[in-house]
Amino acid sequence: MGKWEGFFSKETSSLKSSEIRDLLKLTEGKSVISFAGGLPDPSTFPVEDIKKIADEILETKSASALQYTATAGISELRKQLVSFTGLRGVTGINENNVFVSVGSQEALFMLFNVLVDPGDNIVVEKPTYLTALNVLRTRKPQFHGVPVTERGPDLQILESELKKLHSEGKKVKLMYVIPTAQNPAGTTMYLDDRKYLMELASSYDFLVVEDDAYGFLVFDGDNPPPLKALDKEGRVIYLGTFSKILSPGLRLGWIVADEEIIREVELFKQNVDLHTPSFNQFIAAEAIRRGVIQSNLPKTKSLYKEKRDYMINAMDKFFPSSVKRTKPVGGMFIFTWLPEKFNTVQLLQEAMNRGVAYVPGSSFFYDYSGTNTMRINFSFPNKAEIERGIEILGNLIRSKL
Ligand SMILES: Cc1ncc(COP(=O)(O)O)c(C=O)c1O
Known part of the structure; x- marks a missing residue:
């Protein structure tokens, strides 16, 4: 001891x-x-662009870039993220649906704390992202695993598990899923399967936490729209990250979700770290605006x-x-x-x-x-x-x- x-x-x-x-x-x-x-290959970091942007921010916006800011993130970045997430096909959202976090890891931590109680029925892919699992484990849920095939989670197994739980009077609260370039399996769900998953989520009334960490990094075959783009009911909580497309050291991620969910996460984050570093947010906003990432x-x-x-x-x-x-x-x-x-x-x-x-x-x-x-x-x-x-x-x- x-x-x-x-x-x-x-x-x-x-x-x-x-x-x-x-x-x-x-x-x-x-x-x-x-x-x-x-880890990303460091040769992919746009060092010169970041240097230029950082200098300009310090010259022109230091009063706000070095200051405390809003818990949900700086308005400039949230606005840019509305259009940037649009590149993935997610439309019909506005700044109030966007929340900036310290990497998507903090978003996972906050969401699972805000949404999951001990004993809740939670669906995860088998295998799935290890650190999301570790956060979920601290919430002590009842896990249900869906094997990942070459075309993503096996939806037939999911459906029979949902049916079985339903017949026992139980309900799944949420599914955590990485539909695109899954970590660790590297698979991507077909469009039809995505639609089918959304139908299941609707019929069995569960939330979907969609981790799109690699959505911008598909280099082979089709890249169908994320589940969030197919979501008509606001039940998908979408997570994006700058870690794989700009720099993980900036520790920036974002959530796109219904405003009611965003508000709850905001209350939670006030207790975690008040807000995500302002300076880094200004850098990311400018990197999107100037097309550096794209x-x-x-x-x-x-x-x-x-x-x-x-x-x-x-x-x-x-x-x-x-x-x-x-x-x-x-x-x-x-x-x-x-x-x-x-x-x-x-x-x-x-x-x-x-x-x-x-x-x-x-x-x-x-x-x-x-x-x-x-x-x-x-x-x-x-x-x-x-x-x-x-x-x-x-x-x-x-x-x-
Ligand atoms: C699927 C997935 N989600 C989330 C993360 C967390 O990344 P970050 O907190 O850097 O955004 C990672 C990192 O490897 C990941 O692979």
């Missing part, structure tokens, strides 16, 4: 650092090729497509054929399934000893299943690291077959 453990609140007991995070920490400062993170995107997408292809080629060369993998249509990750007997948590230590790290896939399953899976990032490592790291992983897997 630590010296101060008796002083910590009961809530912190669910925050215990995971075995995996502890292991991955060991990579810090070592020459380990990391496929574990979800003109940078084609370069980022083609770089990630190139890296994805490079990694897939390396996997095809070095991984045994018994390893299955996704071919992501966007985003930053490839998800792999090793033969059933593998436990990728146990394998991680050995992989790191050989100089390569990944995230064991079980972290992305609410029930910690998927023990033979791993998530591998291709956006951050360079080509030489991709080739070398995949070769090391391939040799390790082969040695255990």
